[in-house]
């Protein structure tokens with residue numbers, strides 16, 4: 001895409017693009033008309049409006065800005081890994097216009113002051129809409145509940161002790177009931193630590209072969225089962241984070257068939273990589289939940305394709321190089337994801353025939369925005385002009401110095417991905433533009 005503008009005008013057109021929305025990629029090229037931060041019009045063919053500056057989007061797809069329901073921006077407490085500003089930049093570079101932050105910072109996001117602080121930091125950074133979640137329990141310590149009502153008034157979009165499970169079923173049950181009254185979801189990091197113990201990778205062939213403590217699927221399956229039953233009893237909305245096992249996909253499929261208000265997300269690494277990647281002891285493949293078996297990877301991908309799993313969320317978890325240079329069992333859990341998610345989706349789901357591009361975009365934008373009731377995720381007249389332009393055929397190599405994130409602990413380093421973001425706009429303002 002070529003353009004010579006130094007500044008993006010308040011009214012402009014993007015022409016010759018294929019619009020991707022509502023689960024479908026347009027067959028014919030079309031246009032998008034932006035005016036004062038909103039979508040003034042869109043359609044197939046050439047725009048009828050005259051005299052408006054235009055970007056030629058030939059070869060690009062135009063989709064609603066991506067929405068990520070699960071990121072860790074590390075501020076406050078671990079700004080050496082990521083800040084709201086650097087994380088927002090990484091998000092924009094990945095095509096994202098809205099992200100939901102997890103509360104496991106230091107200190108935890110467990111009061112209204114912290115919620116407001118994050119929203120303000122996001123506005124200062126300006127590149128991406130920041131929607132914080134609040135902790136369920138003060139300090140994420142699993143004892144008692146935080147002030148849900150006050151935090152929702154301050155802008156919290158849900159509650160979770162993510163990073164840690166809620167061990168007490170009683171606390172989880174109360175949290176579901178309170179959140180339901182406030183109209184926000186509880187996000188479960190489903191893990192029974194009495195089963196998972198000190199495991200650092202999936203319990204199976206490779207953990208045995210490598211001599212590593214394993215994390216059994218049952219640790220995740222039983223925890224999701226408990227929370228689904230608690231959500232059933234409360235009639236509340238439960239959102240299951242980072243689904244990694246075939247068992248959980250099945251539990252959610254059944255729950256949805258029964259009409260329960262369960263939604264779920266899966267990460268790019270869980271639908272693309274399996275536990276054999278750990279064979280070289282590289283901590284870049286250490287995450288929680290862990291990379292599992294090919295059967296699980298396929299079940300997660302199929303679950304996304306058939307709608308059992310609603311959306312793709314990155315669980316973007318930056319760590320410094322020194323931490324990730326620890327031995328496998330000593331290294332922290334987590335990998336970055338914002339800047340590779342779209343490429344991983346196209347490479348591993350679309351180009352393999354698991355789903356079409358329309359469905360992928362829906363999983364990364366429209367659906368996550370809808371299930372968390374967020375603005376964005378809509379490419380339609382009158383909506384805020386949050387959109388991404390990307391080339392679905394562009395090949396690029398993932399390299400450590402190519403990231404906008406402060407950290408480069410990506411599981412895809414050295415891999416060639418297909419599909420790359422050309423530019424991202426939030427509210428009609430350019431937040432990212434690729435160099436070439």
Ligand SMILES: [Zn+2]
Nearest residue numbers: 162163189241
């Ligand atoms: Zn988690």
